[in-house]
Amino acid sequence: SAVISQKPSRDICQRGTSLTIQCQVDSQVTMMFWYRQQPGQSLTLIATANQGSEATYESGFVIDKFPISRPNLTFSTLTVSNMSPEDSSIYLCSVTPAPGTGELFFGEGSRLTVL
Amino acid sequence: RKEVEQDPGPFNVPEGATVAFNCTYSNSASQSFFWYRQDCRKEPKLLMSVYSSGNEDGRFTAQLNRASQYISLLIRDSKLSDSATYLCVVNDGTSYGKLTFGQGTILTVHP
Numbered sequence: 001s002a003v004i005s006q007k008p009s010r011d012i013c014q015r016g017t018s019l020t021i022q023c024q025v026d027s028q029v030t031m032m033f034w035y036r037q038q039p040g041q042s043l044t045l046i047a048t049a050n051q052g053s054e055a056t057y058e059s060g061f062v063i064d065k066f067p068i069s070r071p072n073l074t075f076s077t078l079t080v081s082n083m084s085p086e087d088s089s090i091y092l093c094s095v096t097p098a099p100g101t102g103e104l105f106f107g108e109g110s111r112l113t114v115l
Numbered sequence: 116r117k118e119v120e121q122d123p124g125p126f127n128v129p130e131g132a133t134v135a136f137n138c139t140y141s142n143s144a145s146q147s148f149f150w151y152r153q154d155c156r157k158e159p160k161l162l163m164s165v166y167s168s169g170n171e172d173g174r175f176t177a178q179l180n181r182a183s184q185y186i187s188l189l190i191r192d193s194k195l196s197d198s199a200t201y202l203c204v205v206n207d208g209t210s211y212g213k214l215t216f217g218q219g220t221i222l223t224v225h226p
Binding site for chain 2: 041042043044045092101102103104106107108109
């Protein structure tokens with residue numbers, strides 16, 4: 001298993017500002033993922049955070065809007081840039097200790113409200 | 116068509132009831148299948164993997180029908196604590212194994 005700490009747990013932000021979410025894992029993991037869960041919806045993968053290289057973004061998500069850092073095997077950040085109310089969502093960091101197994105461990109999520 | 120489709124419910128059942136959830140997926144290359152559980156305002160957690168021959172974990176039984184691209188979850192003797200959203204999850208068949216989540220089925224078990 002893995003213990004994941006995310007912060008902030010929640011925030012209320014003004015339109016046009018940016019917010020950086022941090023994700024800390026208690027062990028070294030190869031793969032870290034960032035998901036978004038909009039109100040009443042399921043999880044959508046934003047990107048895979050790769051250590052030592054650029055993140056791999058899913059269709060519909062771009063680096064300029066969601067820059068990601070992965071400085072080492074236990075930490076990653078996701079920035080939500082130039083926020084609009086449509087970015088109001090829960091953002092979840094997740095890791096898989098065994099890639100391909102389907103077992104993901106999630107952080108508790110960061111609940112973002114954009115006014 | 117969505118990649119993973121579930122009946123969103125909600126399902127409202129009394130304690131002790133048996134309830135079944137269905138899920139269909141569109142990617143025939145998918146190799147791995149899972150059910151996750153998400154409690155209200157909490158993160159999802161793996162409930163069980165789904166194997167080709169079907170598998171059971173206590174009161175929970177998962178079935179897979181590859182020909183029909185269909186997955187099910189059966190919960191017997193429902194408990195109040197089973198109230199949650201159940202997410203059907205499918206990988207994309209690659210070695211990297213990107214996961215796609217269904218929208219979830221809401222279950223409420225009442226006394």
